[in-house]
Amino acid sequence: MANYRIAPSILSADFSRLGEEVRNVVTAGADIIHFDVMDNHYVPNLTIGPLVCEAIRPHVQVPIDVHLMVKPVDRIVPDFAKAGANIITFHPEASEHVDRTLQLIRDNGCKAGLVFNPATPLHYLEHVMDKLDIILLMSVNPGFGGQSFIPHTLKKIAAVRKLINESGRDIMLEVDGGIKVDNIAEAARAGADTFVAGSAIFGKPDYKAVIDAMRGELAKV
Numbered sequence: 001m002a003n004y005r006i007a008p009s010i011l012s013a014d015f016s017r018l019g020e021e022v023r024n025v026v027t028a029g030a031d032i033i034h035f036d037v038m039d040n041h042y043v044p045n046l047t048i049g050p051l052v053c054e055a056i057r058p059h060v061q062v063p064i065d066v067h068l069m070v071k072p073v074d075r076i077v078p079d080f081a082k083a084g085a086n087i088i089t090f091h092p093e094a095s096e097h098v099d100r101t102l103q104l105i106r107d108n109g110c111k112a113g114l115v116f117n118p119a120t121p122l123h124y125l126e127h128v129m130d131k132l133d134i135i136l137l138m139s140v141n142p143g144f145g146g147q148s149f150i151p152h153t154l155k156k157i158a159a160v161r162k163l164i165n166e167s168g169r170d171i172m173l174e175v176d177g178g179i180k181v182d183n184i185a186e187a188a189r190a191g192a193d194t195f196v197a198g199s200a201i202f203g204k205p206d207y208k209a210v211i212d213a214m215r216g217e218l219a220k221v
Contacts, residue, residue, distance in 0.1 A: 004218045005194040006211055007032035007065055007174070010056075011047065012198035018052070019059045021202070026060050028207035029215070034176070034196045035066045035085070042071035042094050043142050050076070050083040057084030065134075067115060067176070069142050070094065073101055081108035089113035089136050089174075092124040102131040113172075117142060118150050122159060129167045134194070135160055139187075140177030149178030154190040161191025181210065185217040 008030045013021040022033055035053055040046040053064060063086035070076060071094035080088055088105045092114055095101040105112035113134030114124060118141060125135070137156055140147035157175060164171045175187050176196035184195055201210050 002188070002193055002218075002221070004188060004215070005031040005172070006214055007034040007194055007196045008201045008207075008211075009034040009036055009176070009196050009198035010202070011036040012202035014202075018056055022056050023059050025201065025207050025211075026062055029211040030062065030201075030207075032063050032065045032087075032194070033060055034198075035064055037066060037068050037070055037076075037080075038142075039070035042091065043069045050079040053080055053085055054083035063087055065089070065174075067136065068094070069115075072096070074104055077101070077104050078108050081105070081110050085110055087111040087113065087134055089115045089134060091115045091117065091120070091142075093120065098124060099128055099131065102128055106131065113174075115142075116156070118153060118156075122156070122163070125160075125163060129163070129169060129171070132169070132171050134172040134174055135164070136174040136176055136196075137192075138177050139175050139179070142177075147178055149180075149183055153177075154186065157187060157190035157192050164191075181213045181217060184214050185221050188218050188221045 008025045038045040038047040065087040066080050066085040068090040073090040088110045092098045102112045111133035115136040139149045139153035174194035175192040179195050179197045180200040
């Protein structure tokens with residue numbers, strides 16, 4: 001079986017007890033903590049910043065995957081690296097110089113990646129594959145949790161998997177948006193190996209039961 005990773009998004013967690021929430025979800029089997037940063041500018045919502053990342057860092061040993069839905073991005077990258085992020089991804093439309101931003105993330109000691117909205121073309125990948133550790137495909141339009149998976153994303157996942165395979169590089173392929181027990185295997189068959197899930201996990205009373213069920217579906221792929 002492929003090395004699949006499940007990355008619960010704390011956007012759907014109980015923020016009044018966030019430290020406990022991230023500890024519980026890691027105990028339940030999470031591989032990564034997904035951290036959604038929205039600026040009420042690039043996306044129509046406002047969420048959390050580096051101080052919250054710094055606050056949860058001592059509670060977990062797993063990687064913290066920071067998804068920047070902000071514009072511009074360069075100013076805030078060092079802050080998240082200092083706050084304990086391990087992976088930082090951003091949207092190419094939010095950077096004036098994509099190559100420079102990827103290098104900035106790496107220079108600050110983090111893995112770097114690009115994020116593609118459902119309608120964002122993949123041509124940005126043509127000249128930066130050598131600087132990518134992760135590619136994140138949004139299967140919903142960014143800005144809010146709890147949305148439904150956009151089926152066309154499966155074709156995009158397959159296209160990116162082909163590019164990764166052709167590159168010969170070890171690049172994670174993450175999918176985010178509407179991932180649940182009943183569609184995670186379909187995304188895996190298309191080529192994804194890392195799965196962000198928010199309300200599907202944090203919206204349920206038993207995190208371990210959901211993560212185990214997801215792993216059960218992935219075992220069938």
